[in-house]
Amino acid sequence: MxxxxxxxxxxxxxxxxxxxxxxxxxxxxxxxxxxxxxxxxxxxxxxxxxxxxxxxxxxxxxxxxxxxxxxxxxxxxxxxxxxxxxxxxxxxxxxxxxxxxxxxxxxxxxxxxxxxxxxxxxxxxxxxxxxxxxxxxxxxxxxxxxxxxxxxxxxxxxxxxxxxxxxxxxxxxxxxxxxxxxxxxxxxxxxxxxxxxxxxxxxxxxxxSTSADSYLTVGFVQGIIPDESKLPAGQSRALTVTQNLVTATKVIDGDDVDLVLWPESASDRDPREDDEARSLITEASERLGVPLLLGTQRYINGYRYNDYVVWSLDQSISGVYSKQHPVPFGEYMPYRDFFRKFTPAVDLISTDMLAGSKPAYLDVELKDSTVRVATPICFEVADNAIVSEAVRAGAQLIVVPTNNASFGKTSESAQQFQMTRFRAIEHGRTAIQVSTVGVSGVVEPNGVTRAVTQPWTEDAQVARVGLRSELTVATRISExxxxxxxxxxxxxxxxxxxxxxxxx
The missing domain is CATH 1.10.1760 (Arp2/3 complex 21 kDa subunit ARPC3)
Incomplete structure (x- = not known):
């Protein structure tokens, strides 16, 4: 026995x-x-x-x-x-x-x-x-x-x-x-x-799915997160991240692309309120001459939102998506007082993140057309409902902005890229994962990957991607x-x- x-x-x-x-x-x-x-x-x-x-x-x-x-x-x-x-x-x-x-x-x-x-x-x-x-x-x-x-x-x-x-x-x-x-x-x-x-x-x-309705040329940039302990005294880590993205983006010629993507947390200092952050983003935007999608934080009454925004050619923000599914114990601390009894690590999350309420897509005005882009942020790519809702609403392309810096050299980013590949196949859409330090790359609707970056490597790539409008059965009947x-x-x-x- x-x-x-x-x-x-x-x-x-x-x-x-x-x-x-x-x-x-x-x-x-x-x-x-x-x-x-x-x-x-x-x-x-x-x-x-x-x-x-x-x-x-x-x-x-x-x-x-x-x-x-x-x-x-x-x-x-x-x-x-x-x-x-x-x-x-x-x-x-x-x-x-x-x-x-x-x-x-x-x-x-x-x-x-x-x-x-x-x-x-x-x-x-x-x-x-x-x-x-x-x-x-x-x-x-x-x-x-x-x-x-x-x-x-x-x-x-x-x-x-x-x-x-x-x-x-x-x-x-x-x-x-x-x-x-x-x-x-x-x-x-x-x-x-x-x-x-x-x-x-x-x-x-x-x-x-293989055939596309039309095509778009997209640049995407993987910046580098600096080691804060090695920064000169008084130098902002958040601004350094944004500056690194500006520098990496210089290899992309604005005449060759329709749109450029930066990752989640591209500017943790809100450019709507912070002049230095705004100046850096404006520098990149004016040089490119095309819309720029980027991640930032918005602080309100002691809380914050994780936003992905459209930075338009007139240097204004024309669209905002706020993350609907903040990660418990990662982006906000439930029952903080209770869990503090077991570990002081709960206070590493100093500002709790609130959930957005709008669907995960952004409308981007290009030079001669408008494209709707599904934008599930980071962990949200794992959520069936969030991605399906965006595609049903007319998203022709899936973009997954993510910041994997907190997870070091673990397999978190590679696991997330598996999910991005799955979503591309499920919804019959090209999907692009754009990370700060993890895995970035383009996935075709048949699951084939291209333009994949190496983790913890500064990189900027350009890819021609298909836009599609037909809905798969899974997208239609998800609920x-x-x-x-x-x-x-x-x-x-x-x-x-x-x-x-x-x-x-």
Whole structure:
């Protein structure tokens, strides 16, 4: 009995590590299928309490290494562990639901039905943890790990939910294949393995968007964040960041581009209020002679907004988008007084960020036309609703401004670039991620990347990108899919608990 428990524990750990391996920095997409398979196998014959524990173990092995950047950003390891453990609790509850589904006379007897019910409950739990608590943590959704795999072609039809569902279905079939082989049930093993392979092969034939309505030439600039400890006394770090962007932008000829992009936090000193910051941006704008999109901060009554703005040719700001989804414990501190009892690090966030209320897009007046650009800021690219809303509103191009400086040389920026690639495929739009120090680059709607920069390297590049207006199915039905996933997941969760109670 003890050896069996150890085996199931090791299977759960292996499951979590395989799921982690599907994301950057390992970035081996087939590992997601094995991760799901090992999680299913670890739950075989377990009690509901044992299932919860194994789910938490698998979740910790998955999320804690995935959130390495949380420790670097906060300066304390406990932040990484606490965030990983909190997300692992969702996997623990899901494992109990899966145990109930596997024990059902109908949901557990037929492998196809088992795979489908497990897939639906997985994406329902992913959706839930993406929204709760404090707007959730949509990091580590299985769909994002598949940008180089065939299942990503499901993205234009059902976003992260359908791709994640496909990963779980294939993973459950792999589990049945491995289980059948261990029991020398070759017939069942062949059927399960062939079914998994057929799903992957058929996915490869789904079409992706290619043709564009028109084209735009865009310059994007990755500046460098200076080491504050090495700056001369009295020199502003924020102004130095802006100056570095001005300098890097000089390699771009305004006659060759229609639009130039700077990243999030390009000017943490608000140019609407700060003359020095305004002077630097004006210098770059006048030389280019084209609109400039850049990130800045706006301070009001002891709070701040994270803005992405359109700097027009007349040196005015003609459009503002304020980040709707500030990151808890990163950009604002919930229950500050309570958490201060455990660590003084809460006061590293000296000014809490407020959430904007307008959709994530900006209208940019070019020399002879107007283009609507979706502008999810940083972590918002992980939010299905924010990006979908902007594209449905007519955005023809996706721009993801981000500032990855706080995360050091971790894989946070590469993980985010996976999400940017997914959004390009999902919505049939060219997407450009523009970072201060991380990964910047252009992603075509078929997932192909080009003009990709190296992290922590000053760079400025120019790319001709397509503008598109046709909406994918996923873009059109994102909200109905969300409701359907919650409804189906809740119904199956209730059924699973009823079946557990009956078996007891």
């Amino acid at each position: 003890k050896q069996r428990r150890v085996l199931h524990f090791l299977l759960a750990v292996g499951a979590g590590l395989c799921l982690f391996g599907a994301f950057a920095p390992v970035d081996f997409w087939p590992a997601a299928f094995l991760g799901i398979a090992l999680l299913v196998m670890s739950l075989s014959g377990r009690t509901w309490f044992g299932s919860f524990g194994l789910g938490v173990v698998a979740g910790c092995a998955f999320f804690i290494p995935l959130f390495e950047w949380a420790a670097v950003a906060s300066g304390i390891l406990i932040a990484q562990i606490a965030l990983g453990f909190a997300e692992a609790l969702f996997i623990g509850v899901l494992a109990v639901i899966w145990q109930g589904l596997m024990r059902g006379k109908r949901t557990g007897a037929n492998v196809a039905l088992t795979a489908a019910t497990m897939g639906l409950t997985w994406v329902a739990m992913e959706q839930l943890r993406s929204e709760l608590p404090w707007h959730g943590m949509p990091w580590g959704l299985l769909g994002f790990s598949q940008v180089d795999g065939p299942l990503v072609r499901l993205a234009p039809w059902g976003s992260t939910q359908l791709v994640g569902f496909g990963v779980v279905v294939v993973g459950v079939l792999v589990a049945r294949f491995l289980s059948a082989l261990s029991k020398v049930q070759l017939g069942q093993g062949v059927i399960a393995g062939a079914s998994a392979g057929l799903i992957l092969v058929l996915s490869m034939f789904l079409p992706l 109905p899919v969300r409701i359907a996933v919650y409804t189906g997941g809740a119904a199956l969760g209730l059924l699973a608990f009823i079946q557990l109670a009956r078996r007891r």
